[in-house]
Amino acid sequence: MPSLPKPLRGVIPPMVTPLSKPDTLDERGVEKLVEHILEGGVHGLFVLGTTGEAPGLAHPVRHALVRQVCAQVSGRVPVLVGITDTSMTETFHLATTAAEAGATALVAAPPFYFPNGQPELVEYFEHLAPALPLPLFLYNMPTHTKTFLEVGTVRRLMAQETIAGIKDSSGDMSYFHELLRLRAERPGWAVLAGPETLLAESVLLGGDGGVCGGANLDPQLFVRLFEAADCGNLPTVRELHARVMEMACTLYRIGRHGSSFIKSVKCSLSELGICNDFMSEPMHRFREPERALVRETLARLGLLS
Amino acid sequence: MPSLPKPLRGVIPPMVTPLSKPDTLDERGVEKLVEHILEGGVHGLFVLGTTGEAPGLAHPVRHALVRQVCAQVSGRVPVLVGITDTSMTETFHLATTAAEAGATALVAAPPFYFPNGQPELVEYFEHLAPALPLPLFLYNMPTHTKTFLEVGTVRRLMAQETIAGIKDSSGDMSYFHELLRLRAERPGWAVLAGPETLLAESVLLGGDGGVCGGANLDPQLFVRLFEAADCGNLPTVRELHARVMEMACTLYRIGRHGSSFIKSVKCSLSELGICNDFMSEPMHRFREPERALVRETLARLGLLS
């Protein structure tokens, strides 16, 4: 198990979960996908996030995925495991499995059925973090959890030794810049951006990296963008950022629902021969008209060899 | 197993889940609470709803609760079981347990992590309902699921033979009245109100009854209110509705978070000696200052004997 860099920096793709039919792991697909992503030079791997459809998977499937990925990565990069759940008991079960499988760290968003106040969120993470077997990253994901981890809440939680950073998927860059300021109080704390369209600016202005869903598909693009931004090579940043925007404005716009992003990425991976594109229910994979559009778009983007 | 009345009418309390510590059933409490509620003359019992903290309970606890309650009720009234989950597989597991235990019907809100479009909701329930072993009630709960079951969606789902009605917890009475109009297309379909403060008017204007959380505490009050409204006895309706409002504006206002309602009810039941008041994490039961207020308020309401 590689120890956790302090801070964790770079591109840590939130892996999609290959399924061979609803709620059954596509084990061969998982294997190929992990290798595909690692070949891109990424700095870590995050399983059971939103892009991984974690809440849509039955619990045994989640545990099996964690075991398979940790075994396969085998220390080559840090593995982060999402443990977000509405039930704290299930959250602890996932954490135990992750630790036993050799994962590096955990990631938890707030429980997401009951609306929570900020003091309740503080209590929740103050209770959770010390009881976990691995370091924890906070996960701010207000569109899906209905709760915003406010700056004051994050600041209080920085006092917890075992909380190692935050992944912010709010898309609110003013908030993100405030999180960056907080690091002065705790060097080694990581602040990672969720939306891949914000990777360029977040790293240019001091962020630690990104959890970029598109890196399932084209990991190298995001790794190169991170590196260019990290060393201040603006012309390259602009060129690669334009490419990220082009993917976002074409490929991810196929389909009409909120989950189109995951469907597009899975459909693309299936077109590339990497894994199946089944979705956890009630979501459905793209059918033919969308699938043809994906193929066409991948070709235009130069992603189909 | 009693067959499901068509339509299901009356007061069907959403039972709180007595816990002896976080995520451990208070079995003796469950037993006493079921009897307490049934003695009030209710027309059904609903377990694993929002008031029952279902999403906060580990899965084995949910299954155990369903078995215990069905065994104990033993056909005296219909038992409805909530099967809402982010994972459709877990939803089916709960449905199987409910059917085997002798439950009467199931209740499902939309999956609640990923935001869903209306066409996706239609597909979800069209897929779910025919595959279930028992009749299904829809559950509109937008504050917790982030999704509103729009009138057009409900109308389309009325075509499903095994969907028997809807529980609407939106609090939007204009929407509720539209749902009532839909019944012309499918006699025997039930439209039940969620918020207990709206029971009076919903039944006065043709609704089928309510899923009233306060009926855990004072089941008779709601049964009498339902009956008065159902037979058009306005003076009694006004008097009992005033009492419901008084509970809502005093007892349920103790505490400061969104979950205060459940905490107040559980704390009250503990004061009445019926069951423990532990909450599923990350929620916490009331501590002393709130507890004292609950005691005082119960006394003022004449609920402490």
Next chain:
Amino acid sequence: MPSLPKPLRGVIPPMVTPLSKPDTLDERGVEKLVEHILEGGVHGLFVLGTTGEAPGLAHPVRHALVRQVCAQVSGRVPVLVGITDTSMTETFHLATTAAEAGATALVAAPPFYFPNGQPELVEYFEHLAPALPLPLFLYNMPTHTKTFLEVGTVRRLMAQETIAGIKDSSGDMSYFHELLRLRAERPGWAVLAGPETLLAESVLLGGDGGVCGGANLDPQLFVRLFEAADCGNLPTVRELHARVMEMACTLYRIGRHGSSFIKSVKCSLSELGICNDFMSEPMHRFREPERALVRETLARLGLLS
């Protein structure tokens, strides 16, 4: 000028503003509409509300409307004048014109561009009310003002002698019932419901009446519904409420934008030969396909003689 009843009770239609072209009063239309409404037996008339498109009218048009309507009503019923504006100075100008023209009372929602906190709302109305030449009704209209007048805020404002009641257009009946409870602290205070689909239940359970937009079209329907509810005649209430719901689910659903309600009412009045149907910009009156639907629907509802 009739003095203000304490409390103000009954049906007080929010008059649409007849325009002969954008931002020009249809004076003959105003005259005929006022008589049409008053013949229905209403208990008051409210100009420059949301249904009256007040914020969309140039200021001179608003002032002219107030003068014409007050002169024409000439004390037959109380006239209420909306003075909501983003500029407090313009609010005071409207109040002065209203008083000089012989209006009975004023109605003000919170200023609606800048988001306001509850303490700011308290201060605003505490400053406004005593400086006005006429009694004031609060106006809770969160969909349009982005601000909710919370129960605690309303309770504090009841201490203002010159505030005579509240019109609640939130559609939240639990909140409405709480407002009714507040009246114990100040007898003579009026609580009026905004949405006409909620008139029946609000009056059945103690409300003082409604500000029903549909009463522009069919004032008698709402007056009869109010009277039936007020004297507890449930069978008549149910019959007339069903008719209100039928209008709401057919006539007001024509068109596709948030402003369809006003457009439908104006188009209907134009079909009835009462006034023009121009809208304040940027809204547009219905064109032919919608207009034909309105005609057809009016015929089906028996509203075209």
Next chain:
Amino acid sequence: MPSLPKPLRGVIPPMVTPLSKPDTLDERGVEKLVEHILEGGVHGLFVLGTTGEAPGLAHPVRHALVRQVCAQVSGRVPVLVGITDTSMTETFHLATTAAEAGATALVAAPPFYFPNGQPELVEYFEHLAPALPLPLFLYNMPTHTKTFLEVGTVRRLMAQETIAGIKDSSGDMSYFHELLRLRAERPGWAVLAGPETLLAESVLLGGDGGVCGGANLDPQLFVRLFEAADCGNLPTVRELHARVMEMACTLYRIGRHGSSFIKSVKCSLSELGICNDFMSEPMHRFREPERALVRETLARLGLLS
């Protein structure tokens, strides 16, 4: 009157409106403030925006302000005038005054009382723009107008010759990057960022500049930041961006309501001896405890000489 650069680039401060008492211009303050801002080297001046409290000012005050500022600037930089109003007639009046006074361009957000659909917004601006005497900038300000100018809407409006660009105050940088991509279809179109905390990244990645409220106070800081970002001088960008964040996280956090930003800026300007700090009602200027904090913070920021 200077002609409008194509595209308009740089720092265009949204001027606060100095008042000597509520709704009375502080004319001497306006004069000093204009000179203070222009000395900072700004690329334009924007009056009657949100920071200028435009909706809270009586109409004669708005017109007087436009005349005074245009006369004083006298062609030294382009002057942009906000014409947003709920009444289209008042919008046209402001546009006429602006043109007669010699302003360079106009800025309009959607009308903000009635919720508008995207097709209605397209129609509104398609009607408005050609009828105006000056070029128009769109203004996306969803927190205050309740309406989001979606990418598809903006794309359609780019076909209007007289629309010269957009000011985006949404704070949503993914959306902002999409707007930048649209410029390929219409060279010379300007995309300006609203929130000053996002000026650095927006310009680094191709944006045309910012409408920075803090530039009322320290215009040079924002001009230098724009220039550093525009020529890709990353170390300077980071240093100046840190300073912008420091102002945002200290000075603008004083006070507790949504309008604290404007109050802080006005209070600061008053401490600097530049103008009065009265606010348009119902907002109130800071009283002593906040005022002392402002003084202290200005000193710590080195802004008090």
